[in-house]
Amino acid sequence: MAVLTPSKIDAYALAPEKKLTLYMLMLGFAALLVGTLFGPLQAFNYAGINLYTFLKPLVQSYYQGLTIHGVLNAIVFTQLFGQAVMLYLPSRELGLRPNMTLAWVSWWMALVGLLITALPILANAASVLYTFYPPLQAHWAFYVGAAIFVLSSWVTVYLTLEMWMRWKRRNPGQITPLATYMAVTFWLMWWLCSLGLVVEVAVFLIPWSTGLIGGVDPLLMRTLFWFTGHPIVYFWLLPVYTLAYTTLPRLAGGKLISDPLARLVFLLFLLFSIPVGFHHQFSDPGIAPAWKFIHMVLTMMVAVPSLITAFTLAASLENAGRARGGQGWFGWIKALPWNNPTVLSFLLGLLAFIPGGAGGMVNASFTLNQGIHNTTWIPGHFHLQVATLVTMGAMGTAFWLIPHLTGKRLVGEGYAVASQWLWFLGMFIMTFALHWMGWLYQIPRRAFISGSPAAMEAYKQSGVWMALNAISGIILTIAIIFFFYVIFATALQSRHEPSQVMAEVPFTQVISGPQGSGLAALTERVWFWFGVAVVLVVLAYGPVLFQMLTHLNPVPGQRLW
Amino acid sequence: MDDHSIIERYERAWIFFGLGMIVVFILLIGYTLVSSRGSIPLAVGQVNASEVRTQGEFANPRVEKVGRDYVVYMQAFAFGYLPADIRVKKGAKVTFYITSPDVLHGFNIERTNINVEVIPGEIAKVSQVFNQTGEYRILCNEYCGIGHASMISKITVEE
Numbered sequence: 001m002a003v004l005t006p007s008k009i010d011a012y013a014l015a016p017e018k019k020l021t022l023y024m025l026m027l028g029f030a031a032l033l034v035g036t037l038f039g040p041l042q043a044f045n046y047a048g049i050n051l052y053t054f055l056k057p058l059v060q061s062y063y064q065g066l067t068i069h070g071v072l073n074a075i076v077f078t079q080l081f082g083q084a085v086m087l088y089l090p091s092r093e094l095g096l097r098p099n100m101t102l103a104w105v106s107w108w109m110a111l112v113g114l115l116i117t118a119l120p121i122l123a124n125a126a127s128v129l130y131t132f133y134p135p136l137q138a139h140w141a142f143y144v145g146a147a148i149f150v151l152s153s154w155v156t157v158y159l160t161l162e163m164w165m166r167w168k169r170r171n172p173g174q175i176t177p178l179a180t181y182m183a184v185t186f187w188l189m190w191w192l193c194s195l196g197l198v199v200e201v202a203v204f205l206i207p208w209s210t211g212l213i214g215g216v217d218p219l220l221m222r223t224l225f226w227f228t229g230h231p232i233v234y235f236w237l238l239p240v241y242t243l244a245y246t247t248l249p250r251l252a253g254g255k256l257i258s259d260p261l262a263r264l265v266f267l268l269f270l271l272f273s274i275p276v277g278f279h280h281q282f283s284d285p286g287i288a289p290a291w292k293f294i295h296m297v298l299t300m301m302v303a304v305p306s307l308i309t310a311f312t313l314a315a316s317l318e319n320a321g322r323a324r325g326g327q328g329w330f331g332w333i334k335a336l337p338w339n340n341p342t343v344l345s346f347l348l349g350l351l352a353f354i355p356g357g358a359g360g361m362v363n364a365s366f367t368l369n370q371g372i373h374n375t376t377w378i379p380g381h382f383h384l385q386v387a388t389l390v391t392m393g394a395m396g397t398a399f400w401l402i403p404h405l406t407g408k409r410l411v412g413e414g415y416a417v418a419s420q421w422l423w424f425l426g427m428f429i430m431t432f433a434l435h436w437m438g439w440l441y442q443i444p445r446r447a448f449i450s451g452s453p454a455a456m457e458a459y460k461q462s463g464v465w466m467a468l469n470a471i472s473g474i475i476l477t478i479a480i481i482f483f484f485y486v487i488f489a490t491a492l493q494s495r496h497e498p499s500q501v502m503a504e505v506p507f508t509q510v511i512s513g514p515q516g517s518g519l520a521a522l523t524e525r526v527w528f529w530f531g532v533a534v535v536l537v538v539l540a541y542g543p544v545l546f547q548m549l550t551h552l553n554p555v556p557g558q559r560l561w
Numbered sequence: 562m563d564d565h566s567i568i569e570r571y572e573r574a575w576i577f578f579g580l581g582m583i584v585v586f587i588l589l590i591g592y593t594l595v596s597s598r599g600s601i602p603l604a605v606g607q608v609n610a611s612e613v614r615t616q617g618e619f620a621n622p623r624v625e626k627v628g629r630d631y632v633v634y635m636q637a638f639a640f641g642y643l644p645a646d647i648r649v650k651k652g653a654k655v656t657f658y659i660t661s662p663d664v665l666h667g668f669n670i671e672r673t674n675i676n677v678e679v680i681p682g683e684i685a686k687v688s689q690v691f692n693q694t695g696e697y698r699i700l701c702n703e704y705c706g707i708g709h710a711s712m713i714s715k716i717t718v719e720e
Contacts (some may be wrong), residue, residue, distance in 0.1 A: 061707060129704055135610075135664045135681060136706070218665060218680050257568060283678040285604035285685035289594070296590065300583045315568055365586065367593040370600060370674040374667055374702035437716035442671045444710075452710035458698055488614035512569075553611045553682035558664050560639050560706025 020103050021088040022405040022491075025398065027111060029487060030081030032391070035072030036480050038065045043430055043473030044378065046437070047466045050450035060124040062448035063387070063561050067121055070130030074386065076114055076149070078236040081394045083110070083156045085239045085401075086187065089246065090180035092505045094167045098159040106155035113149030116141050127561040129446060132205075134221045137557025140209035148202045150194060157187040173515045175524055178259055179507065182242040185266040188530050190235045192537065193274045196227025210555060215554025219286045223548060226277035227541065231419060234273045234302075236386050237264070240393030244313055244346055250508035251400075252336055252343050254320025257312050259510040260519040265312075268305040268524045271413055271533050272298055275540030284370045291367060291544055298540065299364040313350060319511070341416035345396025348424040349389035352431075356384030359435065376445050377438030380431040388427045392420060395483055402490050403501035411489040412482075419482035422475050430472035433465040578603035599688035600674040605658065611683035613662035626650070636661040637679040640708030642699055647716045649691060655716075656688040667702030670716065678703060691718040 012019040044051050045062060052062050059065050083106065091098055119141055120126040126138035164176065164184050176184065200221055207213045249256045256262065278295035317357055321332025337343050361380040362368045372378065403410050410416065437443045441462045447453035459466075514520035523529070594601065613619045618634045622643035625632045630653050636643040637659060649655050659668055661681040668677040670689065677685050691697065701712035 063704065063707065063709075097620050133703075136704075217682065219683055222680070258572070261572070281678070283602055283676050284680060284683075285602045285677070286680065286683045287604075289601055289603070293591075293594070297587055300587055303583060304576070304579055308576060311572060311575045312627055315572075361586065367597060367601075367674070370676045373676045374678075437694070442698075442700055442702075444667065444669070444670055446704045447702075447710040449710050454713055455710045458700075458713055509606075515698055526699050551607065553607050553609075555681045558639075558706075559666060560708075 003138070016100050017088060017091050017097055017103070018405045020100065020107060021084045022402070024080050024084035024110075025401065025405075026491060027107070027114075028077045029396075029398065029484075031080065031114070032077040033480075033484050035077060036476075038069040038207045039073075039480075040071060040473035040477045041065055043469045043476065045448060045450045046419045046434070046443075047468075047473065048413055048450050048456055048463075049470060050448075052448075052451070056535040061127060061467050061561060063129065063446075063450060064121070064124050064127040064129065066446060067127050067129050071117065071121065073391075074130050074236070075146070076396075078301045078386070078390065078544050079149070079153055080110060082186075082190075082235060082239045083153060085243065085397070086183045087156055087160055087163075089242065089505065090163060090177075090183040093179045093276045093507060094163060096163050096166060098163050102155055103159055106152045106159070107320055108111070109148055109152035109155065113145045113152060115146070116145030117149060125313075126561070131225060134216050134218050135555045136206070136561075137209055137559055140206060143201050143205045143209055147206065148196060148200065150201075153194070154191065154269050157191045160184065160187050170414075176513070176526075178262060178510075179242060179246045181263055181523070181526075182238070182245070182266045184318070185270045185529075186235075186238045186242070186525060188526070189238075189270045189273050189533070190229060192530075192533060193231035196224045196277075197229075197232075200224035200228075202561045213554070215556045217548065217552045217557055219284065220545075220548045222281060222284065222551065223277070223287070223545065227274070228277075230280060230299075231273040233382070233386065234269050236390045238269060240349070240390050240397075241265070241309060243393060243397050244309075244350070246508055247397075247506050248313070248343070248346050248508070249316040249320055250506045251340065252317055252320035253324050254316055254318075254322075254508075256508045257315045257319065258512045259514045260512065260517040260523070261308060261312055263514070263520055263523040265305040265308050268308075269302070270529060271536060272302040272305075274533065275536045276302060277541075278284055278544075279364050279366075279369070282366055283373050286470065286548075287544060289366075293442065294540060296364060296366050298536075303357070303361060303364075306353075310350075310354070310357075316508075317347075339417065341399045341410075341413060341420060342396040344417060345392040345399075345420045348420060349392035349396070352384045352388040352392075352424065356381060356388070356431075359384065372438050374445055375432040375438030376443050378432030379445050381439060383427055383431045383434070387431035388431075390425060395423070395487075396420065398487050400502055400506070402487060404503075404505070405499035406491060407501055408493055409495070409497050409498045409500045410486070411493060415482045416486045416500065419479050419486065422479035422482065426472045426475035426479055429468050429475070433468035433472070437462050437465045490515055572667075596688075597674070599654075599656070602677045602685045602687050605684045605686045607682055608660055608684060610660075610662055613681075618658065619660055619662075631652040631656065633657045633659075637668055637701065639663050639666075639706050640701070640712040642668075642712075642714040645714060647714075649716065649718055649720055651691060651694050651718050654688055654690050656686065658686055659682055660684045660692050664705050665703045666705050666712070667700065669700045669702045671698045671700060673697065676702070691716070694718050694720055698709055 120139035128136045128138045204216045245262045276299040278292045279299045297526035321335040324330030324334030326333040661679045666679040697716045699714040
């Protein structure tokens, strides 16, 4: 078998960015595997069943398990998927290669950061959940590792922008190709919004956890966290939107309706993703209601690009369905390739995004939020968004992307299709139950109720909904096994069949292109719009942050888990 | 099939519908804010969290009767609420001043719109009129440590 080794090296020598993308992707899925295995434990907790007793002494508490679940799934997996896809797509589209030395630096930073963060979490020295609100204080290594991990994404920001500017120099006056435009606006948005988290961790939490400063202001820390914490959901979402715009219509057999409108969507995300963080702080004293109202209006504005996306994607899918012979009002839906695991995952994920988006409007509505703030409604909401559309879009993409990168055929396509149906079904049942439990019975999120007789007594009326959580936990466990079997069996097999996989990224054709479009020309002025985004952020956050920084009220750290 | 001009009309209509919906929502929320009667948490000042248990109003957590109404000085701490026994009359306005001596907590009164993030160092003010007799549970809904799920208290509303 020694003969295989040189050919393997050759395969990647021609396209080293493929190897990098594969490593980013598989590191992300490895994190997702560990993180999702803790998911059903949370579902069973909300069914009143405590499975954590069986994990001692490996895992000390529900809150330690929840920290692993949140950090790995929401922070680690999502970022690595973004770093994989949002560098690879522009690289393929532009026909350019990123600086590979720096690209590997970013991968090693992500790995080292992840390992440094993992140690205190596994030692139960950082059971602070993925929001790590002070004054709960984790071991310093948790913050240091998280900082290195997040800064790895800044390297990808540079790599993407450098590649784009190289293309611009060679093609003066040309309009940036669509996937690249999406990647550029995406990374600029992320760089700007990640400043909140970086300042929180680097300036305050690392000195505080190492004992250099005695206290930090909990309100300021929450504000810096949510400066990043709301836009981070678009950081999770936009790689999947990019794939849905630029590959899904083609995979489904049709064309994208409008290229300029897709650009407008990403431009609106660049402008409105960030100045909205106070809608996570409606219940906080210390921020005037008028400021919260301003952020609420801006939050409502950020629904617009998603509404446009709903229209454009539905119309593009209709185009695909009719091209496949679908007739009448609904016939085109039936004509879509539901047996293609990638198309299936996007269709189901997008379907879940509709109630998820409606729930998001409730969360963003200042007064309605009082009824559901910090109840199980919230994890119900975001499991429709990030755990259904985002994760399913990533899983579905892996079904063609891993074969494309490795030259190995997808193993177990039937399991792939089944995993997507089960995932969708399990998430739908669970989020349905969590919404009702939060809204009707005010059951708090992130609460170890199955280990608390007082809590089980208080919430006994919601027994039926709790039973649904147990059912969803079982369904999702099966979905996890099926999915990870497919991708690891695919990636780790020794057979190479390059002729049997997609040789190129399936970039879609468009009906209305960017040529001659005034809108496309307007959106092309990326640096001008980035400047507008900065101004909006300064206006929406400046006065409040100034007030907080000049009235610091530091509080010492506590370890209460 | 590949003609974009028809679909462009629907596209424009859909965007205007979306914008219109958002404007209506914002107006409705504005109205509910104006008529919210004290359920929106307000900041009334800062304290030194380390001294909450020993100095100032919160060192003596209590229910004070002011005419027909009540004022409650309240601590949310790991893992409970003080005063633990709150009894008020039906129909009276109850104003809560609440803070934390340690970490973040939640202050969510079931069947009401009261839902406060209790932040150490910040004093929050909210008020509520209880129009039905019975027990209203107070639930902590912000993760505060190992005893978080059991951090439940109650308010008794009497005739």
